[in-house]
Each structure stands twice: as C-alpha cells, then as structure tokens.
Amino acid sequence: MGATCIDRVCGMILPTIGLTVILCGVFVTMPNTHGIKFKDGVCRVTSGEQTRLGDFPTCSCGKSCSREYPCLYITADYVGEAGNFSGALYHNYWAKQADCVYRTDECDSFDENVGHVYDYFKENIAIHLSDNESYKYPTWTSGPIEYTSSVWFNCSGYMKDFAMYQENNYSLAKGLAAVLVPGVIFIICALYLICRWCVR
Numbered sequence: 001m002g003a004t005c006i007d008r009v010c011g012m013i014l015p016t017i018g019l020t021v022i023l024c025g026v027f028v029t030m031p032n033t034h035g036i037k038f039k040d041g042v043c044r045v046t047s048g049e050q051t052r053l054g055d056f057p058t059c060s061c062g063k064s065c066s067r068e069y070p071c072l073y074i075t076a077d078y079v080g081e082a083g084n085f086s087g088a089l090y091h092n093y094w095a096k097q098a099d100c101v102y103r104t105d106e107c108d109s110f111d112e113n114v115g116h117v118y119d120y121f122k123e124n125i126a127i128h129l130s131d132n133e134s135y136k137y138p139t140w141t142s143g144p145i146e147y148t149s150s151v152w153f154n155c156s157g158y159m160k161d162f163a164m165y166q167e168n169n170y171s172l173a174k175g176l177a178a179v180l181v182p183g184v185i186f187i188i189c190a191l192y193l194i195c196r197w198c199v200r
Contacts, residue, residue, distance in 0.1 A: 030093075031092075031093035031094070034093055035092075035093055035165070035168055035169075037158045037160075038082070038156035038157055038158045038163075038164075038165050038168050039080055039081035039082040039156055039157060039158070040080055040081055040154070040156050041078050041079055041080015041081055041082060041154075041155060041156065041157050041164075042078075042079055042080060042152040042153065042154060042155065043076045043077065043078050043079075043089060043152065043153055043154075043155035043157070043164050043166075044076055044077045044128075044149055044150070044151065044152050044153075045074060045075075045076050045089065045125060045128055045129060045149045045151075046075050046076055046077055046086065046149070047074070047075045048072060048073065048074045048075070048101075048125075049072075049073045050070060050071065050072050050073070051070060051071040051072075051073075051100075056068035056069060056070055056071060057069065057071050057098050057100065057103075059103070059104060059107035059113070060107060061107040061108075066107075067107050067108070067109065067110060067113065068110050068113070069103075069104050069107075069110070069113035069114070069116070069117060070113070070114055070117050071098065071099070071100035071117075072100060072101045072102065072117065072121060072125075073088065073099065073100060073101065074088065074089040074101040074125060075087065075088055075089065076088075076089040076155075076164055078155065078157040078164050079152075080155075080156075080157055082156075082157040082158055082159045083157075083159045085157070085159050085162055086162070087157070087161070087162030087163050087164060088101075088162065088163050088164070089101055089155070089163075089164045089166065090102075090163060090164065090165055090166070091103070091120065091124070091165070091166050091167055092165055092166070092167045092168070093165070096161075096163060096165075101120075101121075101125065102116075102117055102120040102121070102124075104116040104117060104120075124166060128149060128151045128153050129149045129151065153166075155168075156168040
C-alpha cells in the first residue's frame with residue numbers, strides 16, 4: 001500500500017519538529033530557566049569599561065561571516081530580593097553570554113554596530129548617570145570610567161553569578177511551552193508512523 005498524504009506529511013515533519021525541540025531547548029528554555037533565578041530589585045551604575053581596539057567580540061552575519069562590535073562592561077550595585085551585592089550589569093541573558101552590557105541583535109557593518117551599542121548606552125545607561133547631560137560616550141581607547149551615580153533604577157539580580165539584568169521577562173512557563181508544544185507534535189507524529197508501520 002502506498003504512503004498516504006498524512007504518512008508523507010508526518011515523515012517530513014518528524015525531523016523538523018525534532019530539530020525545533022532541540023533549538024527551542026537551547027535558545028528559549030535555557031535563557032528562561034536561568035532568567036527565573038534573577039530577582040527584582042534596584043541597581044545603580046558604579047563604573048564602566050570598554051574593550052580595546054583589536055579586542056572586540058564578534059557576531060555572526062551568516063555562513064562563514066562574522067563582524068565585530070564594541071563591548072561595554074558595566075558594573076553596578078544591586079539591592080533587592082536577591083540580597084545586596086556588586087557585579088556586572090547586562091541587558092539580558094544573551095548579553096551575559098558575551099560578557100557585555102549589550103549584544104546587538106543585528107550584525108551589520110562595524111560602524112552600524114557601533115551605532116547600535118551607542119544607542120543602547122544612551123537610552124539605557126546614560127540616563128541613569130547623575131551627570132548624564134554632560135556625559136560623553138567613551139572613545140574606544142579610554143580605560144575604566146568611575147561613575148558617581150546616585151540614580152537607582154529597576155533591575156533583577158542573581159547573587160550566585162554576581163550579575164544583574166536590565167530586562168528580565170523570562171518565565172518557567174515560556175521555557176516549558178517552547179519545548180512541550182513541538183515535543184507533543186513530535187510524539188504524536190512518531191506514534192502515528194509507528195502504528196502505521198506495525199499494522200502493515
């Protein structure tokens with residue numbers, strides 16, 4: 001008996017859903033599982049440093065393609081549900097993996113990437129500095145910068161990592177849904193194909 005339409009569809013969708021489960025586990029479940037450890041609090045920027053020329057991190061712009069972007073390392077004080085500590089401030093989970101306050105989602109030319117990082121700094125860091133009106137974005141050759149900021153802003157922190165997130169919209173529900181939904185479809189298709197094979 002020839003394969004039915006649903007046989008062919010399930011045969012094609014099975015490896016696709018399997019790959020989806022793996023990718024969701026890595027790119028969705030892991031950030032959410034880690035992110036829920038961060039607890040609400042307030043932060044205050046204390047210092048900053050930028051990577052030197054020739055020591056910039058890279059981002060992927062496609063197959064066999066990578067480009068550099070500037071990295072700003074920002075330290076801050078945290079007070080909140082996770083306790084009181086000082087550590088590194090990050091935009092989110094992915095910025096933490098790069099150990100920079102911000103990792104650009106776009107991977108454009110270097111000049112454009114500089115603009116992305118500058119815009120993030122101006123909109124999310126400089127506004128929390130006491131002297132933000134006269135503060136100048138650091139040149140690429142400057143060293144550590146000490147801030148005298150008394151401005152506290154909402155953040156979330158995790159004392160074990162001595163890290164803080166400016167954006168923390170992670171939840172266990174998102175992580176589970178990312179794996180369970182494609183996982184259930186995968187299991188249904190697998191069981192269907194097994195049953196069809198057994199009754200032939």
